[in-house]
Amino acid sequence: MTLLAKRALLKLSGGAALAAAAALVGCGKKEEAPAAPAAAPASVAASAAVAKPEPLKVAFAYVGPVGDAGWTFAHDNARKAVQAEFGDRIVTTFVENVPESADAERVMRDLVGQGNKLIFGTTFGYMEPMLKVAADSKDVKFEHATGYKAAENMRTYDSRTYEGAYMAGVIAGRMTKSNVLGVVGSIPIPEVIRNINSFTLGAQSVNPKVRTKVVWVNKWFDPPKEGEGAASLISGGADVLFQNTDSSAVLQKAEEKGKFAFGWDSDMSKFGPKAHLASAVINWTPYYKKAIDDALTGSWATGSQWWGVKEGAIDIVSVSDTVPADAKAQVEKVKAGLKDGSFVIWKGPIVGQDGKEALAKDAVADDKFLGGINFYVKGVDGKIPSGK
Amino acid sequence: MNEFALLLAATLSAGTVLAIAALGLLINERAGIVNLGAEGMMLVAAIAGFATAVHTHNDWLAFAAGAAAGAVMAAAFGLLVIWLNTNQYATGLALSLFGTGFSAFVGIRYTQEKLAERPHFEVPGLADLPFVGPALFRQHPMVYLAVALMLGLAWFLYRSRAGLVLRAVGESPESAHALGYPVRRIRLAAVVAGGALCGVAGAYLSVIYTPLWVEGMTAGKGWIALALTTFATWRPARVLLGAYLFGGVTMLQFHLQGEGVQVASQFLTMLPYLATIVVLVLISRNPAWIRANMPASIGKPFFPGG
Numbered sequence: 001m002t003l004l005a006k007r008a009l010l011k012l013s014g015g016a017a018l019a020a021a022a023a024l025v026g027c028g029k030k031e032e033a034p035a036a037p038a039a040a041p042a043s044v045a046a047s048a049a050v051a052k053p054e055p056l057k058v059a060f061a062y063v064g065p066v067g068d069a070g071w072t073f074a075h076d077n078a079r080k081a082v083q084a085e086f087g088d089r090i091v092t093t094f095v096e097n098v099p100e101s102a103d104a105e106r107v108m109r110d111l112v113g114q115g116n117k118l119i120f121g122t123t124f125g126y127m128e129p130m131l132k133v134a135a136d137s138k139d140v141k142f143e144h145a146t147g148y149k150a151a152e153n154m155r156t157y158d159s160r161t162y163e164g165a166y167m168a169g170v171i172a173g174r175m176t177k178s179n180v181l182g183v184v185g186s187i188p189i190p191e192v193i194r195n196i197n198s199f200t201l202g203a204q205s206v207n208p209k210v211r212t213k214v215v216w217v218n219k220w221f222d223p224p225k226e227g228e229g230a231a232s233l234i235s236g237g238a239d240v241l242f243q244n245t246d247s248s249a250v251l252q253k254a255e256e257k258g259k260f261a262f263g264w265d266s267d268m269s270k271f272g273p274k275a276h277l278a279s280a281v282i283n284w285t286p287y288y289k290k291a292i293d294d295a296l297t298g299s300w301a302t303g304s305q306w307w308g309v310k311e312g313a314i315d316i317v318s319v320s321d322t323v324p325a326d327a328k329a330q331v332e333k334v335k336a337g338l339k340d341g342s343f344v345i346w347k348g349p350i351v352g353q354d355g356k357e358a359l360a361k362d363a364v365a366d367d368k369f370l371g372g373i374n375f376y377v378k379g380v381d382g383k384i385p386s387g388k
Numbered sequence: 389m390n391e392f393a394l395l396l397a398a399t400l401s402a403g404t405v406l407a408i409a410a411l412g413l414l415i416n417e418r419a420g421i422v423n424l425g426a427e428g429m430m431l432v433a434a435i436a437g438f439a440t441a442v443h444t445h446n447d448w449l450a451f452a453a454g455a456a457a458g459a460v461m462a463a464a465f466g467l468l469v470i471w472l473n474t475n476q477y478a479t480g481l482a483l484s485l486f487g488t489g490f491s492a493f494v495g496i497r498y499t500q501e502k503l504a505e506r507p508h509f510e511v512p513g514l515a516d517l518p519f520v521g522p523a524l525f526r527q528h529p530m531v532y533l534a535v536a537l538m539l540g541l542a543w544f545l546y547r548s549r550a551g552l553v554l555r556a557v558g559e560s561p562e563s564a565h566a567l568g569y570p571v572r573r574i575r576l577a578a579v580v581a582g583g584a585l586c587g588v589a590g591a592y593l594s595v596i597y598t599p600l601w602v603e604g605m606t607a608g609k610g611w612i613a614l615a616l617t618t619f620a621t622w623r624p625a626r627v628l629l630g631a632y633l634f635g636g637v638t639m640l641q642f643h644l645q646g647e648g649v650q651v652a653s654q655f656l657t658m659l660p661y662l663a664t665i666v667v668l669v670l671i672s673r674n675p676a677w678i679r680a681n682m683p684a685s686i687g688k689p690f691f692p693g694g
Contacts, residue, residue: 065603069498097603182646188653215645216653222607226599228402232642235394248502249598256506271502271600382648 005041056296058082059116060094061107063123064221070265071220072096072248073121075145078284079264082292090292100125108133112140118295120288121145123220124189136340141300143291148371150302153340157287160308161191162198162370163338164280165242165329166345168314169264170200171277172210172240174327175260179252182238184229184250185216188385190373192244197377198345199242204379206330212380223249234259238275253277269318278319278331286312290354306367309338346370351378393523395636395643400524403628405596405597405637407534408621409613410627411541412585416462417617418545419578420558420685424480425465427610430590433457433659435495437591438601442501450595451530451588459580460485466579470572473689477513484610492603504608507633530588530597535628537585542624554578558683561690571690586610612661619668621681630668637663654675 019320043269060079064072076094083092093116098107104126111119112133120143121130128145134142134154142154149152150156179202183196191300196214203210213236215229226245230253233241241261243250248271254261255272263269263279294300316335321329346369348359353376359365376384409426415622437454441447442580465483468474511525545551554574556564561571577602593609594601612634622624641656 065496065499067496067602140619213646213648215642218654218657223600223602223605224593224607224609227598228398228638229642231398232395232639233646235398236643236646237391238646246508246602247602252599380647385645385651385653 008157012191023363031333036308055088056090057114057116058090058092058112058117058118058120058292058295060092060120060122061098061111061126062094062096062106063098063100063125064246065096066094070244070248070268072122072283074266075120075284078288080353081285082288085289086292086296089228089296098126102129105129105132107138110136111284112137115127118143118292120291124191141272141295148304150304152302155291155300155302157291157305157306157307158191158285159206159282159284160306160312161280161282161313162194163283163308164264164316165199165244165347166202167334168242168278168280169199169204170206170331170334171316171319171323171327172199172242172260172262173203173205173207174324174330175322176203176207176210178237178239179211180237180239181210181212182230182233182236182241183212183214184226184241184243184245185214186245187218188216188222188370193376194370194373195244197373199344200377200379201350202334208329210379214376214380214382216385217245219245221246226250227253230254231257232260236370263318267318269320271296276318276320278316280314280316283313283315309335310341352376353378353380390519390522393519393521395639396523396621397526398639399632399636400527401597401635403632404528404531404534404608404615405593406616406634407628408530408537408592409586409610409615410631411534411537412582412589413613413617413682414582414622414624415554415585416575416582416628417574417622417686418558418683419554420561420683420688420690421466421469421579422476422480422614422687423462423483424477424489424614425461425483425583425610426614427606427608428484428491429458429461429606430593430610431488431491431508431592432461432487433587434594434605435491435498435601436587438495438501438594439498440569441503441592441595442498445504447507447595451591454589454591454595455584455588456587458590459584462579462583462586463576464631466576466582467635469689473691475688476689477689488604489573493621495601495603499603501601501687503595506596506599509658510645528592530596532594532652532688534631538624538628545624555683558610558685561685565581565690565692571692575690586613589613591679612665616668617665619665619672621672621678622683623681626668626671630664633667634660634664 035315053212062072062075066072066076079092095107098104106127119139122145125145127144127149129141130144131149134151137152144154144156145294146158148155153227185192190196192308200212200297209219213233217225217229226247228249230241239259241250241254243264248268251261251268251272256273260277261275266281267279269276334343344364346365348363349357349361433454436457437450440453465479469476469477509528514525515521552570557571557574567573581679616627616630620630623633637660641659645653
């Protein structure tokens with residue numbers, strides 16, 4: 001007799017539990033910057049006698065959690081920096097863990113709906129969704145990181161992360177005993193392949209004997225997998241590891257196995273004090289400052305921006321004491337050269353894996369060439385898994 | 389040769405998380421209960437274990453915390469499905485979704501934490517043997533415990549009276565009930581034990597295997613563990629075999645990539661799943677035999693006395 005009643009009760013409580021779970025998931029995903037003032041009514045725009053200009057609403061969409069200690073963390077540090085810099089002239093919001101899928105478009109439409117006038121999408125996979133949303137929201141300015149498609153109100157920006165990779169390579173080339181370097185790659189796209197190549201070129205510049213082995217995890221962020229990839233490189237003989245993935249897992253695996261590794265995107269020295277050789281970091285702050293300034297002053301224009309050591313966007317920091325002084329000096333020399341333009345990484349002769357010259361002697365790669373790199377340089381083992 | 393030893397070592401450590409979780413799930417399934425909440429339990433245990441390790445600096449306390457977290461979640465699941473007769477599959481899915489969100493929510497402040505240096509373990513005397521030393525005897529104790537757990541569980545199920553009762557409850561709860569066994573309490577105990585082991589697996593993942601906390605870090609390991617119990621036809625030794633096979637092929641595919649084998653890495657990523665399923669299906673290719681091994685009342689609710 002009570003069975004049916006029990007079932008009904010159960011259905012209710014099951015539903016409630018699900019709802020609670022959903023609510024929890026919801027609050028884990030989204031946060032708003034504190035002290036966001038309520039949006040002023042639309043009529044304000046019409047009245048000329050506004051005492052104070054409305055703050056510019058700026059939103060950031062991140063692919064990972066802000067606590068990833070890597071890619072997203074670096075973006076969020078820059079967000080905090082510009083918020084502090086511009087004070088009450090802007091209001092920043094962010095949404096983390098936005099997948100590179102149909103959800104990205106929904107999130108961006110939502111950000112537009114909330115009245116944001118400048119929206120940063122910080123991963124390659126947002127390119128198509130952003131283009132769609134940009135086409136429908138002409139009064140909003142979009143900034144897309146690491147993409148190659150722009151629109152009238154959508155600009156692309158990127159960091160020359162390969163400059164950091166090259167400097168890390170210089171250190172790696174000096175520190176390796178086995179002459180085998182390992183790279184844990186995320187997704188085989190030109191950006192990542194360029195970093196692997198630049199890392200190798202840097203290492204070869206001080207140690208022509210080095211070879212680089214690569215494993216791909218096909219994810220940007222999957223720490224156990226990144227760690228497994230690192231372990232397999234170590235068992236394959238690599239003694240200095242480098243990664244183009246977003247967590248500190250590779251560094252931690254190197255620490256555990258008594259090998260060397262680098263931090264990437266942000267300073268990761270605390271995650272592997274003994275293994276850590278240096279961190280190749282991205283500082284997005286100068287660019288975000290410029291972008292917001294452009295929007296505030298009305299000088300924003302579409303295009304593509306690619307900033308590196310020269311603009312203060314790329315650096316190599318926290319170089320370990322285990323790195324010999326002359327290697328450190330070598331890195332400083334490279335850095336100074338990149339800064340004043342006297343040194344160019346992608347300058348011929350550069351030989352591809354197939355032995356053919358990819359860049360003739362003294363030829364300098366332009367950004368188009370760099371943006372489409374789809375080959376390994378000589379010294380990198382294996383084949384790029386793109387099928388091409 | 390040395391490279392092979394290291395590959396073997398990595399295989400053992402990669403399979404351990406799956407082995408412990410799957411052996412836990414085997415216990416509840418032998419009692420007739422399917423808990424699809426494994427992924428959620430492992431995630432909640434992973435953050436519980438990681439947080440405990442951060443605050444106490446004691447890995448064993450962290451494992452205990454993980455086990456407790458898994459057990460509590462499993463107990464809630466058990467009460468719902470055993471006493472209130474909710475649908476096992478729906479309740480398990482709800483538990484999994486809840487655990488995924490809940491662990492992310494409570495874990496926010498731990499994403500930047502790091503654990504103190506992880507200790508190295510070596511079996512004294514054996515670790516220095518050529519080949520077998522690096523391959524087998526330089527592992528975290530949990531790796532050996534997984535093997536011991538398998539042996540203990542096999543003994544328990546097939547050699548002990550309590551194991552016989554547990555299997556009877558999974559085969560025919562009505563008969564067990566008629567014989568005077570407290571079917572519901574036995575099932576609850578099995579579910580809680582399974583949850584505790586999933587919890588240990590989750591804590592091992594976040595404290596030893598990848599010593600950090602990030603949202604969703606189990607990345608489907610709970611689901612793989614669930615699948616393993618079925619493919620292994622509920623036999624402890626095969627569960628262990630499947631777990632190591634999975635770990636082995638996972639590590640091998642990275643290894644092949646590092647060696648520059650010309651296969652799409654996406655294909656290699658898929659390989660562990662494929663290989664595990666194929667091998668486990670092959671060793672149990674007699675369908676009648678699978679049915680004979682499958683606990684007869686698995687997934688079915690039981691109402692004592694109507």
